[in-house]
Amino acid sequence: MSDVPAGHAPAAGYLLAAVAVAVAVTWALRALPFAVLAPLRSSPLVAYLAAAMPVGVMVILAAYTLRHLTPRDPGAAWPALLALAATVAVHLWRRNVLLSILGGTAVHVVLASAVF
Amino acid sequence: MPRQLRADLSRALADSGSVGLGAFPMGVAFGVLVVHSGLDWWWASVFSGLIYAGSLEFLLLGLVLAAAPLGQVALTAFTVNFRHVFYALSFPLHRVRGRAARAYSTFALSDEAYAVTAHPAAQSYPGRRVLWLQVFIHLYWAGGATTGALLGAAVPAGAEGLDFAVTALFTVLALDALRDRPGRAVPALALGCALAARLAVPGGQLFAAFVLFAAVLLARYALVRRREAGARV
Known part of the structure; x- marks a missing residue:
């Protein structure tokens, strides 16, 4: 900061x-x-x-929020990629928007602060 | 409270709750950044309430701290927010009644407001419902920014990881849009455009990705039309 x-x-x-x-x-x-x-x-x-626009726009915006990730900084990239996978998995499983966002974000906070 | 108003408010809360979960913490993060940049806390309210375009506000903060010329501010705003041009294609403004309400509705047409109204379930929402959910999302963002600015340095550093909620939000909305419109080609093309723009135009990747995506869609449309025309012969 x-x-x-x-x-x-x-x-x-x-x-x-x-x-x-x-x-x-x-x-x-x-x-x-x-x-x-x-x-x-x-x-x-x-x-x-x-x-065709809505799904494409969402994909581009999601990718944009991850623009700082690079293979050269795996400590930042892995939590985001794993949290992204968790978000997709939870959402395909339950189809509950709140649950998917909470789950994915929780995975990210835990991985970013405690594991990587 | 009149019953109609109470019904409107509770439905707007339900409609906007999922995106509020992403918008509010993101607003808090922005507010914290504003006061850590040396600005008074109420600038967070001014930025978030009046500009009301998250990614631009983060960028603008950096620009004004570097005393960038206003022309550069205008170009950055144009580049970052150009994607909103496309939102007019499917946003149901025609259902919003009244001059002031329509003016506000275009002003508050943020990514999140577009995302909620682009959801197939929202295709039948009346204008009142669209307008109220926009008001709520606006309040989440501006309220989050003001909260973050007032809390200032008291916000723990661990809250940084919370901004993944925005990524998760867009991902979930993409999955929902995909479910109701079968076909993996469009999201795959969009991802390709995003990655190509990220590699080729690191500074202006959002603008580049949208222009590229629009061009790819136009080309794909022309291809499908020609194939259909060929099949008819």
């Missing part, structure tokens, strides 16, 4: 401007496509993309 000495925090005006820029870009990306894409909902291509 990057602790900085007190008194070196960025100015409030700059921080507010940065937040405003981030809000504007993020909200625009979320809102504007409805105007552009909504008329295309009935097209077969858009229907195909809308059907």
